């Protein structure tokens with residue numbers, strides 16, 4: 167395949183509420199003659215964004231899975247793989263990342279994986295900046311700085327909310343952070359399509375100069391042990407660890423040199439993007455599948471491996487072997503030895519081990535809360551509650567969005583909030599769709615129970 171035939175991809179990034187979906191909708195509704203496939207990377211359990219993207223012939227896919235920085239690459243490979251099966255239906259791809267994502271691992275996907283690299287080319291990274299909130303976001307979130315640093319184009323949006331002087335100061339701050347990017351100002355993300363699509367702007371060599379570690383991947387697993395095993399039945403036993411479950415993929419025929427370990431890791435990135443089957447103690451672990459070991463009960467727990475042929479198996483575990491004291495033992499020897507001298511020389515030592523250390527720190531405090539309720543809401547009560555909540559906690563609540571069913575209103579109401587600013591606007595008719603409410607909050611120090619209780623008081 168020649169370079170010309172690759173599908174161009176633009177990544178839309180920017181902190182929560184900066185205007186990514188607004189820009190996306192603008193692009194989708196403009197006459198540009200392109201058939202665009204959209205990939206939404208949504209954060210949180212409830213998919214709101216898909217409902218906010220305008221109805222268009224464009225294909226919308228969603229991904230939402232675990233820690234964004236570790237799992238996004240596997241998710242994206244899966245979604246892009248599905249897209250390729252409908253290659254004749256589109257000629258451009260737009261990826262909207264969640265506002266909490268570091269765009270690095272998203273961009274990396276287009277260079278790390280051979281199949282993806284052969285089919286797609288990263289055209290550029292467009293970062294939306296919320297002129298009213300970026301100062302506070304840059305101070306509090308590494309992702310926000312990374313989004314600015316990775317941009318090929320910075321769209322300084324929401325210029326209606328700040329003075330021209332502030333915009334000038336902001337623009338020079340952004341230029342200091344990223345001298346390569348073009349900066350354009352906008353209201354409601356109104357920029358000409360030529361400034362954001364078909365730029366051929368992403369330059370891997372330049373990125374590597376500025377950031378030599380760009381192609382060093384982050385993995386959704388922390389440890390690999392390779393064991394040379396005969397045909398037979400084995401016990402995989404674990405102690406309690408810090409988490410009640412642990413993800414695992416067992417690969418067959420896993421080599422032990424550096425290249426083989428890296429190849430195994432890459433194929434695990436894909437397998438980890440499949441949803442995990444929950445396995446209880448006593449279960450046999452399937453090979454080449456993403457499973458989640460249930461470890462909640464007291465004491466040491468056993469799972470089993472059945473091998474029809476001698477092989478090298480690679481265990482790719484979510485946490486390190488040390489944390490759960492993972493042991494592999496040959497079972498028939500285990501029984502024989504336990505009966506004779508009590509010594510366990512059935513234990514198999516790994517031929518090689520490898521720890522994959524994540525560079526990033528997980529910001530565990532940031533979480534999303536979703537409230538989903540059937541029924542109608544009293545608009546006044548809801549407005550009073552949200553105004554109070556956002557004025558008290560607006561610093562910690564980065565983003566509010568969702569759909570609300572107002573009593574006596576035939577249309578669905580769309581709620582949009584960024585920190586303390588929020589709006590409610592009528593959208594499409596409910597029609598035959600059951601009237602319901604979906605509200606998502608993303609932020610720190612959120613009290614889910616209390617928020618649900620308060621919401622319920624707003625129902626009629």
Ligand SMILES: Nc1nc2c(ncn2[C@@H]2O[C@H](COP(=O)(O)OP(=O)(O)OP(=O)(O)O)[C@@H](O)[C@H]2O)c(=O)[nH]1
Nearest residue numbers: 181182183184185186187188265324353354355582
């Ligand atoms: N005042 C003002 N509001 C804007 C502007 N652009 C977008 N908005 C509003 O800001 C809110 C967030 O916009 P979105 O486009 O949903 O932002 P987003 O980046 O997709 O949000 P997330 O996906 O949650 O990160 C919406 O209510 C928009 O209508 C602008 O230029 N000025």
